[in-house]
Amino acid sequence: EKDLGSDLAKVLIPEDRLQAKVRELAAQIDADYADKDLLLVGVLKGAAMVMADLARALHSPARMDWMAVSSYGSGTKSSGVVRILKDLDTDISGRHVLIVEDIIDSGLTLSWLASNLRSRGPASLEICALLRKPEAVRTEIECRYLGFDIPNEFVVGYGLDYDEKYRNLPFVGTLAPHVYGGTTG
Ligand code: PRP
Ligand code: MN
Ligand code: MG
Numbered sequence: 001e002k003d004l005g006s007d008l009a010k011v012l013i014p015e016d017r018l019q020a021k022v023r024e025l026a027a028q029i030d031a032d033y034a035d036k037d038l039l040l041v042g043v044l045k046g047a048a049m050v051m052a053d054l055a056r057a058l059h060s061p062a063r064m065d066w067m068a069v070s071s072y073g074s075g076t077k078s079s080g081v082v083r084i085l086k087d088l089d090t091d092i093s094g095r096h097v098l099i100v101e102d103i104i105d106s107g108l109t110l111s112w113l114a115s116n117l118r119s120r121g122p123a124s125l126e127i128c129a130l131l132r133k134p135e136a137v138r139t140e141i142e143c144r145y146l147g148f149d150i151p152n153e154f155v156v157g158y159g160l161d162y163d164e165k166y167r168n169l170p171f172v173g174t175l176a177p178h179v180y181g182g183t184t185g
Contacts, residue, residue, distance in 0.1 A: 007179050008156070013148060013172040018130075018158055021147045022050065025128060026057035028145060029098065033060065036096045036124075041088065043113065044068040045167065046102035049159035050130045050147075054100060065090045069113060080108035080139075082116075093121040098145075102159045103131040107139040114141070131155070131172070154180055 029038070040062050042051035055064055068086035071079065097117060104110055110127060118125050128145035135152040150172075156162050157169030162180060166173075 007166075007176055008173040009176045011171050011173050012150060012153070012155060013158075015170040018147075018171065019053065021130070022053045023057050025145045025147065026054055026059075029054075029128070030059050033062075033096060033098075038062040039090060039092060039095045039097050040064045040100050041092075041097055041117070042066045042100045043102075043109070044086065046159045046161070047100050049167070050102055050128075051100045054128070063090070067113070069109060071109070080106075080112060082109060082112040084116075091120075092117060094123050096124045097122040097126070099125070099127045101127065101129045103133070103155070104129045104141050104143060105133050105136050107137045107141045110141050110143075111139045130158070131160075 065088045069082045126144040129143050130147040133152050154175040156166035157172045161167045
């Protein structure tokens with residue numbers, strides 16, 4: 001196991017539980033899209049890990065595309081106004097689209113993204129999110145495939161960052177309060 005150092009408080013979801021859950025979600029997705037062409041849309045950068053593992057766990061061929069979005073303004077994520085940093089390469093009209101995200105925190109990113117993609121006329125649009133923080137959600141998101149509900153703590157790893165660090169951890173852990181100053185982000 002990787003050295004937690006002093007920056008992480010604890011392992012919240014170990015690697016084997018993450019991988020088992022991703023395989024479970026992939027099996028559901030395989031069944032639901034058995035007779036459809038699936039386009040996975042990963043949201044950079046947080047979804048990189050879950051997208052890579054989920055896509056490989058699928059038995060059916062799926063297309064993959066990526067978007068990068070950023071909350072508008074200087075760092076605050078509360079506005080719900082989102083800016084596209086990198087758009088899809090694909091025209092999604094008439095396609096079966098599954099958005100793949102690492103986490104639903106306030107829900108504002110996915111809420112904006114889902115309505116943006118819906119306006120492009122996909123045949124269907126669903127959401128797969130590995131993690132959700134029910135206590136932090138500010139807008140209801142209809143999430144068809146959900147991995148884990150987690151407490152409202154600062155989590156990193158498996159794609160999730162703090163200040164761009166820790167994304168490469170193979171597990172999800174909670175950050176020690178001394179690292180981020182003690183308020184949940
Ligand atoms: C994080 C996370 C989700 C979003 C969730 O992305 O990966 O995309 O925030 O927050 P919300 O539900 O409150 O909108 P971030 O904007 O940090 O970019 P990143 O994926 O590059 O880390
Ligand atoms: Mn993200
Ligand atoms: Mg981030």
